[in-house]
Amino acid sequence: MVQPERRDSDHIFLELLKEQGAKLDRIADELRAHTQSEAQRMLAIEQGFPDDDPSGHRAYHEAIIRRAEQRAEFWQKLSVELAKWGLIGFLGWLAVAAYHEAMKGFGR
Numbered sequence: 001m002v003q004p005e006r007r008d009s010d011h012i013f014l015e016l017l018k019e020q021g022a023k024l025d026r027i028a029d030e031l032r033a034h035t036q037s038e039a040q041r042m043l044a045i046e047q048g049f050p051d052d053d054p055s056g057h058r059a060y061h062e063a064i065i066r067r068a069e070q071r072a073e074f075w076q077k078l079s080v081e082l083a084k085w086g087l088i089g090f091l092g093w094l095a096v097a098a099y100h101e102a103m104k105g106f107g108r
Contacts, residue, residue, distance in 0.1 A: 049057045 046052055046054060
């Protein structure tokens with residue numbers, strides 16, 4: 001009587017192994033499909049760059065960004081210099097006007 005129980009447990013064990021094998025096959029198929037999909041996606045991305053050169057494309061954008069930063073810095077410095085020299089000019093004009101008024105006798 002022990003033998004029939006063992007056969008039943010062997011049968012159950014074999015069924016479990018078959019189920020696990022089927023699951024592993026499905027996972028392997030999904031992984032293959034995903035890998036192919038990712039390879040195609042990466043190829044499409046690489047082909048999206050001019051001359052298939054992603055590093056050159058990046059360098060181009062970095063150069064544009066650097067140029068924009070330099071322009072912004074130039075205009076910021078220019079506006080500070082204009083404000084500074086404008087203030088110096090105004091103070092000079094004010095000093096000359098005060099001197100002329102002093103020479104006239106302040107309102108005579």
